[in-house]
Amino acid sequence: MENADRLIDGGTTHVFSIHVGQTFRPYSWKASADMDFRSECLYCDSEVLKGYIVEDEFGNVGRIATCPDCERVNAKY
Numbered sequence: 336m337e338n339a340d341r342l343i344d345g346g347t348t349h350v351f352s353i354h355v356g357q358t359f360r361p362y363s364w365k366a367s368a369d370m371d372f373r374s375e376c377l378y379c380d381s382e383v384l385k386g387y388i389v390e391d392e393f394g395n396v397g398r399i400a401t402c403p404d405c406e407r408v409n410a411k412y
């Protein structure tokens with residue numbers, strides 16, 4: 336499973352450091368809203384997830400779906 340998180344770029348391996356289940360606060364990351372998902376949150380009763388394009392602290396960019404209610408990362412996409 337871990338290999339899915341790795342991107343090979345010019346022989347250097349970058350690992351997007353945000354994980355599913357982690358609490359995510361878009362105001363503390365470089366994040367821009369991408370799209371909304373009609374999908375149930377894994378952790379609470381919310382039925383909508385918000386997708387963000389995020390740059391992590393190492394400069395790696397990824398897309399994550401987060402819950403607007405409990406602020407936990409539900410998926411990467």
Ligand SMILES: [Zn+2]
Pocket residue numbers: 376377378379380381402403404405406407
């Ligand atoms: Zn939730």
